[in-house]
Structures are given as C-alpha cells and as structure tokens.
Amino acid sequence: xxxxxxRRIDDTMLVREAQRGNRAAFEELVRHYDQAVLRLxxxxxxxxxxxxxxxxxxxxxxxxxxxxxxxxxxxxxxxYRIVTNLCLDQIRRKQVRKEDAPVAVDSEGEQFDVLAQxxxxxxxxxxxxxxxxxxxxxxxxxxxxxxxxxxxxVFELKHYHGLKLRTVGEVLNTTEETAKNTLFRAxxxxxxxxxxxx
Amino acid sequence: xxxxxxQQNIVLFVYDExxxxxxxxxxxxxxxxxxxxxxxxxxxRFRTNFSRSPIQEPSPNFLAASRMKLxxxxxxAEQGAWWHRYIFDPAAxxxxxxxxxxxxxxxxxxxxxxxxxxxxxxxxxxxDFPSGSPAPAxxxxxxxxxxxxxxxxxxxxVTIKYDAVSPQVRTGSLNDPNIQQLLLxxxxxxxxxxxxxxxxxxxxxxxxxxxxxxxxxxxLRYDSNxxxxxxxxxxxxxxVKGDVxxxxxxxxxxxxxxxxxxxxxxxxxxxxxxxxSSVRIVLQRLAAKDENRYIRxxxxxxxxQLPEMN
Numbered sequence: 001x002x003x004x005x006x007r008r009i010d011d012t013m014l015v016r017e018a019q020r021g022n023r024a025a026f027e028e029l030v031r032h033y034d035q036a037v038l039r040l041x042x043x044x045x046x047x048x049x050x051x052x053x054x055x056x057x058x059x060x061x062x063x064x065x066x067x068x069x070x071x072x073x074x075x076x077x078x079x080y081r082i083v084t085n086l087c088l089d090q091i092r093r094k095q096v097r098k099e100d101a102p103v104a105v106d107s108e109g110e111q112f113d114v115l116a117q118x119x120x121x122x123x124x125x126x127x128x129x130x131x132x133x134x135x136x137x138x139x140x141x142x143x144x145x146x147x148x149x150x151x152x153x154v155f156e157l158k159h160y161h162g163l164k165l166r167t168v169g170e171v172l173n174t175t176e177e178t179a180k181n182t183l184f185r186a187x188x189x190x191x192x193x194x195x196x197x198x
Numbered sequence: 199x200x201x202x203x204x205q206q207n208i209v210l211f212v213y214d215e216x217x218x219x220x221x222x223x224x225x226x227x228x229x230x231x232x233x234x235x236x237x238x239x240x241x242x243r244f245r246t247n248f249s250r251s252p253i254q255e256p257s258p259n260f261l262a263a264s265r266m267k268l269x270x271x272x273x274x275a276e277q278g279a280w281w282h283r284y285i286f287d288p289a290a291x292x293x294x295x296x297x298x299x300x301x302x303x304x305x306x307x308x309x310x311x312x313x314x315x316x317x318x319x320x321x322x323x324x325x326d327f328p329s330g331s332p333a334p335a336x337x338x339x340x341x342x343x344x345x346x347x348x349x350x351x352x353x354x355x356v357t358i359k360y361d362a363v364s365p366q367v368r369t370g371s372l373n374d375p376n377i378q379q380l381l382l383x384x385x386x387x388x389x390x391x392x393x394x395x396x397x398x399x400x401x402x403x404x405x406x407x408x409x410x411x412x413x414x415x416x417x418l419r420y421d422s423n424x425x426x427x428x429x430x431x432x433x434x435x436x437x438v439k440g441d442v443x444x445x446x447x448x449x450x451x452x453x454x455x456x457x458x459x460x461x462x463x464x465x466x467x468x469x470x471x472x473x474x475s476s477v478r479i480v481l482q483r484l485a486a487k488d489e490n491r492y493i494r495x496x497x498x499x500x501x502x503q504l505p506e507m508n
Contacts, residue, residue, distance in 0.1 A: 012459035
C-alpha cells in the first residue's frame with residue numbers, strides 16, 4: 001500500500017467525498033488549508049475580525065460550490081483563488097474609503113501594528129532591536145499601501161507565502177508572465193519607498 | 199541590452215523564479231558587470247529587509263475560534279445540489295477558453311456552421327410531394343442536418359434534403375439491453391460532460407460486461423473531462439488484477455493523463471499489481487524522471503518494496 005497519503009491524493013479523494021455530501025470530508029479539506037488562508041487574510045486586512053469574516057466566507061463559498069469543482073485545477077489553487085478574490089475586494093473597499101494603515105484589533109480590543117514585530121516579553125529581549133523592527137514594520141506597511149491591490153496581492157503571495165509565480169498566476173486567473181511583470185512593478189515601487197534602508 | 203535584460207530579471211533571480219539557464223546567464227553577467235552586481239546586491243538587501251518583518255501566524259486560539267465559528271455556519275449551510283456540477287458555468291468556461299484561442303476558433307466554427315444548417319423547428323412533411331399540392335398535416339420534428347440544397351433551373355423551386363430528428367424517451371432497468379445501448383452511446387458521444395459522467399457512473403454498476411468495460415476504457419483514454427475519467431477509473435479499478443486490457447489502460451493514464459489527480463488515482467489502483475512486469479517497467483520510468491515529485495517518490499517507494507528481478 002502507499003506508505004504516506006500525500007496531500008494531492010487526499011485532496012482528490014476528499015473533494016469527491018465532499019461532492020457526495022460528506023461534510024466530514026469537507027471539514028478535513030478545511031483543516032489542510034485553513035491556517036494558510038487565515039494567515040493570508042490576517043496579513044492583508046490587519047484585522048482579526050475581518051480576517052475571520054474572510055476565512056468564513058471563503059470556506060462557506062467553497063462548501064456551497066464544491067459540486068461545481070471539476071478538477072481543472074487543484075483544490076489548493078481553487079481555495080486560494082476564492083480567498084484572494086475576497087481579500088482583493090476588501091483591499092479595494094478600504095482604498096475607496098481611504099482607511100488608515102491597517103492595525104490589528106485583538107480580542108481585548110487593543111490595537112497593534114500587524115506589520116511590526118511583537119515585542120519579546122522574555123527576559124533578555126533587546127528593546128532597541130524591537131523598536132527598530134517596529135519602525136521597519138511601520139515603514140513596510142506604508143510602502144505596501146502604495147501598491148495597487150493586484151500588486152499587493154502578487155507580492156504578498158510571492159514574498160510572504162512563497163508561492164511560485166505560476167501558481168500566483170493560476171490563483172489570480174492570469175498568466176505567469178503577467179504575474180512576473182506585476183511582481184517587478186511592485187518591487188520597483190517598494191524599493192523606491194524603502195531605498196534608504198540598509 | 200544585456201544589462202537591461204539583467205535589470206528586468208534580477209527580481210526573478212532573487213525570488214528563485216528564473217529557469218536554470220537564465221540563472222546561469224545572469225550570474226555570469228553579474229560577475230563581469232559592476233553596475234549589475236550592485237543592482238543585485240540592492241535587490242538581495244530589499245528581500246532581506248522585508249524578511250526582517252515576517253508575517254504573523256494566527257494564534258492557536260484565534261484559529262480554533264475561527265474553526266468553531268465555521269463549523270457552526272456549515273451546519274446550517276446547504277451544499278449546492280449534486281446536479282449543479284452539470285450546470286454550464288459561463289465564467290469558468292470563459293476562463294478555460296481565454297487561453298485557448300484555437301479552441302475558441304473551433305467552437306466558433308462549429309457553432310456558426312451548426313447554426314446555419316441544423317436544429318430549427320419545422321413542420322414534418324412527406325419527403326417528396328408534388329409541387330403545388332398542399333402540405334400534409336404537420337408533425338413537429340427537429341432538423342438533424344441539412345444534406346443538400348438545390349434550386350431547380352429556371353424556377354423558384356428549391357429541393358432540400360435533410361435528416362429529421364425527433365426527441366424520444368426510454369425508461370427501463372440497467373439490465374435492459376436498449377438502456378445499456380443508449381448508455382454506451384451517451385458515454386462516448388454526448389457533448390455534455392454531465393450526461394457523459396452520468397452514463398459512465400451508471401455503467402460502472404456493471405463493470406464485468408465486456409462492452410461496458412470497453413466504454414469505460416474509452417472514457418479513461420479519450421474523455422476530455424477529468425471528472426468523467428475519474429469516474430471511469432472508479433469502475434475499472436476492480437478489474438485491474440484480472441484484465442490485462444484494463445491494466446494497460448490504467449497504466450497509460452498513469453503515464454500520460456493531463457490531470458495529476460487522475461494519474462495519482464491510477465497509481466493507487468495499480469498497487470495490488472505492482473509486481474507485474476509491465477507495471478514494474480512503468481514504475482522504473484516514473485521513478486527516474488517523472489515531472490511530478492509525488493509520483494516519482496511513490497514510484498520509488500513501490501519499487502523498493504518489490505523483490506529484485508533476476
């Protein structure tokens with residue numbers, strides 16, 4: 001027998017089971033990807049509340065339309081496509097409302113800058129380094145705001161999530177070449193914004 | 199020009215997106231060009247700076263709370279009905295043909311040609327009737343195809359030869375030979391993948407029938423829809439041990455199906471017969487050079503479980 005059940009076989013079989021109405025199979029699929037989905041939504045929105053909404057919307061949408069999934073791409077690409085579209089909508093809405101740079105709101109209602117390193121509370125932590133990291137995080141946050149939603153998404157998926165540009169293209173319903181050009185433009189803008197950093 | 203190419207591809211180099219030959223060219227150029235070498239260092243620093251502010255992982259509590267909330271929502275959510283996968287989805291279809299201009303042209307030609315000739319309703323008449331006589335009482339029919347159109351010289355009379363198709367309905371059990379014949383036909387010939395999938399699904403209930411097996415093998419080899427091919431694999435699985443033709447068809451799917459899910463399912467079905475010499479040969483080929491890392495690794499694992507051949 002096959003010694004390890006790989007993610008790809010799991011997904012194909014789980015999707016087919018889910019299409020037959022097996023909710024447990026769908027929940028297993030969710031567990032394969034939900035951490036990555038939540039990480040993406042949290043980093044893009046900067047808000048736990050918004051990230052949770054996007055997470056829920058994405059998986060509910062997937063659950064309701066899994067019957068239409070025809071294996072033309074992997075489930076991984078498909079779910080990423082759903083969540084990136086939801087995140088893009090959110091980014092565009094925020095740009096229209098010209099909201100401030102994203103800050104996260106935790107369960108106690110405290111705000112903190114998502115893009116800054118959280119200070120290390122253990123003894124021996126370096127406050128000066130923490131401060132520099134927070135400042136760097138703030139500058140990076142401001143630089144990312146200068147990108148278009150699409151540029152932001154391509155850079156996010158490539159730099160922070162390590163996806164290959166070919167996959168980024170599939171997720172965003174475009175070509176690898178377009179994803180490459182978008183990454184180039186995004187990094188040019190970011191390098192311009194952070195040029196004095198050493 | 200070379201520097202321009204390097205500048206445009208430095209980001210791809212830093213993010214490991216360049217093919218090996220382009221990577222080598224860039225490295226060679228940078229070793230000789232101080233300007234581009236400086237640009238490369240700057241790009242590397244950029245990536246390092248961004249990496250100093252890593253992405254925050256969701257906390258375990260946050261993830262658990264999100265999962266619970268989703269689970270509650272799933273309990274009251276309704277899945278789309280099973281027949282939704284047979285509904286034509288224009289957005290998905292458009293996405294498919296967006297990058298397939300040849301397919302788009304073919305679809306246009308078929309649609310245009312079909313629209314000129316076929317499928318409009320008209321009253322059924324006698325095949326030949328004397329000119330001037332009244333048309334007989336009509337029976338509705340659909341035109342299947344126009345065979346020929348000819349005008350009689352010196353007159354405004356036109357003769358058209360056409361095939362007439364009328365819709366029929368047949369109900370019967372799966373054992374009914376007429377039903378089987380229709381299912382076999384539908385599995386191979388229907389333009390709607392949903393109908394083909396339904397037909398293949400019903401045929402898998404009688405996989406020991408020779409004609410059914412042939413239809414399943416045909417679907418596995420030639421159907422354009424991945425779901426139909428997976429369904430056919432389902433039906434052929436039990437016959438892999440006893441039927442060499444089935445085994446060969448599954449081996450072919452493993453080696454050359456366009457969809458990795460189908461290939462992986464085929465590999466799984468071949469596990470009980472991995473000691474077969476033709477299966478072993480295919481596994482060796484896959485282990486050596488298949489593009490899919492998972493398939494390469496599983497092929498190696500299966501081979502390692504086999505005794506050495508003399």
